[in-house]
Amino acid sequence: MAGHRPSSRDKILAAASELADIVGPGNLSLDAVAQRAGVSKGGLLYNFPTKAKLMQALVQDYLKSFEDALEAEASKHGDATKNSLTAYIELSARECEQKQPSAAGVLAALAEDPDFLNPVRDFKRQLLDRLKSETPDTAKLMVAFLVIEGLRSMKLFDMDILNDDERNMALSYLLGEAAAS
Amino acid sequence: MAGHRPSSRDKILAAASELADIVGPGNLSLDAVAQRAGVSKGGLLYNFPTKAKLMQALVQDYLKSFEDALEAEASKHGDATKNSLTAYIELSARECEQKQPSAAGVLAALAEDPDFLNPVRDFKRQLLDRLKSETPDTAKLMVAFLVIEGLRSMKLFDMDILNDDERNMALSYLLGEAAAS
DNA sequence: CTTACTGTACCGTCTGGACGGTATTGTCAA
DNA sequence: TTGACAATACCGTCCAGACGGTACAGTAAG
Numbered sequence: 001m002a003g004h005r006p007s008s009r010d011k012i013l014a015a016a017s018e019l020a021d022i023v024g025p026g027n028l029s030l031d032a033v034a035q036r037a038g039v040s041k042g043g044l045l046y047n048f049p050t051k052a053k054l055m056q057a058l059v060q061d062y063l064k065s066f067e068d069a070l071e072a073e074a075s076k077h078g079d080a081t082k083n084s085l086t087a088y089i090e091l092s093a094r095e096c097e098q099k100q101p102s103a104a105g106v107l108a109a110l111a112e113d114p115d116f117l118n119p120v121r122d123f124k125r126q127l128l129d130r131l132k133s134e135t136p137d138t139a140k141l142m143v144a145f146l147v148i149e150g151l152r153s154m155k156l157f158d159m160d161i162l163n164d165d166e167r168n169m170a171l172s173y174l175l176g177e178a179a180a181s
Numbered sequence: 182m183a184g185h186r187p188s189s190r191d192k193i194l195a196a197a198s199e200l201a202d203i204v205g206p207g208n209l210s211l212d213a214v215a216q217r218a219g220v221s222k223g224g225l226l227y228n229f230p231t232k233a234k235l236m237q238a239l240v241q242d243y244l245k246s247f248e249d250a251l252e253a254e255a256s257k258h259g260d261a262t263k264n265s266l267t268a269y270i271e272l273s274a275r276e277c278e279q280k281q282p283s284a285a286g287v288l289a290a291l292a293e294d295p296d297f298l299n300p301v302r303d304f305k306r307q308l309l310d311r312l313k314s315e316t317p318d319t320a321k322l323m324v325a326f327l328v329i330e331g332l333r334s335m336k337l338f339d340m341d342i343l344n345d346d347e348r349n350m351a352l353s354y355l356l357g358e359a360a361a362s
Numbered sequence: 363c364t365t366a367c368t369g370t371a372c373c374g375t376c377t378g379g380a381c382g383g384t385a386t387t388g389t390c391a392a
Numbered sequence: 393t394t395g396a397c398a399a400t401a402c403c404g405t406c407c408a409g410a411c412g413g414t415a416c417a418g419t420a421a422g
Binding site for chain 1: 206207292298302319320323327329332339351354
């Protein structure tokens with residue numbers, strides 16, 4: 001009762017992501033998710049009537065946390081001391097350093113059916129459009145956006161190709177270019 | 182060893198990639214692959230004793246075609262009229278425009294077990310090291326490398342977030358920066 | 363009475379892979 | 393030349409188990 005109780009729904013979502021990370025994105029079974037979430041299978045299916053619904057929720061959850069982080073960043077220095085591209089780069093740099101378990105859930109959704117990623121595509125296109133309207137140099141924006149996508153994909157695949165120095169080099173280059181705009 | 186006419190092996194590999202693209206990376210079954218390749222399941226299992234071996238071959242195949250393209254690019258203008266980073270950017274730009282079905286096979290391997298991507302990581306790290314030794318400005322190299330990774334990941338996920346103009350803007354910016362090094 | 367589950371039993375389907383068989387092509391001693 | 397054998401490259405069937413999903417009776421809390 002005391003504190004914030006994690007709902008079954010949240011426990012299931014977290015368990016699904018963690019499990020996807022452990023067993024591989026394509027080997028996620030409802031039985032295993034229910035067990036890890038400390039929920040009966042009937043309970044899981046009460047919250048998510050089908051596996052597809054679970055996958056959609058996993059993606060929505062991922063997008064939601066992304067959106068929240070963006071909003072938090074925006075309200076932190078709400079006025080125009082920094083341009084929005086700079087804010088986005090800094091946010092992404094910070095996200096790069098911490099691991100985000102929910103990403104594995106997105107991969108599980110992808111494995112099930114690539115169409116589950118459509119909301120991600122739409123979200124990113126919207127984000128890019130917003131950035132575009134607030135950034136004078138489109139070429140530099142594209143470069144920055146793509147660098148961050150590259151970084152994000154590496155993290156998604158858990159491929160630590162770059163070391164910290166190399167990552168920071170790219171990021172600070174971007175920040176310099178963004179400030180010069 | 183390697184036959185000239187399309188061997189069963191090659192047909193199976195192609196069928197697997199195509200099918201992964203159709204049914205989703207995580208829903209690839211040996212039966213379906215065999216059927217599409219025009220081979221019996223026994224025949225498939227003769228060429229690839231386990232599903233894991235198939236997945237490994239899919240990844241190797243992908244890497245091989247990547248490697249071949251790089252080598253072809255290098256021998257095309259073998260001497261130092263262009264630096265190697267410029268060559269890599271141009272190659273990637275060209276790859277961006279054509280669709281590559283083998284990418285779906287890589288996703289299937291990922292869905293099965295993320296560790297199957299280890300050879301990809303190693304290959305890319307090696308590539309980056311080579312580029313690093315031949316490129317004076319490391320920061321610009323990192324930016325270029327990451328932009329290309331971003332582009333590649335979008336293609337992998339079949340997310341056409343950017344239009345041609347936007348893509349070319351980023352690419353020509355990179356080319357300009359690379360030439361200035 | 364409703365909400366939010368638990369727990370168990372069950373169903374039809376699909377899956378990886380084992381296995382035994384077979385046609386074709388070499389290899390090689392007599 | 394021939395007959396015996398072996399290797400290659402598959403085919404087709406079968407199976408134990410896992411899977412998503414259904415059904416339903418029970419229950420504890422508000």
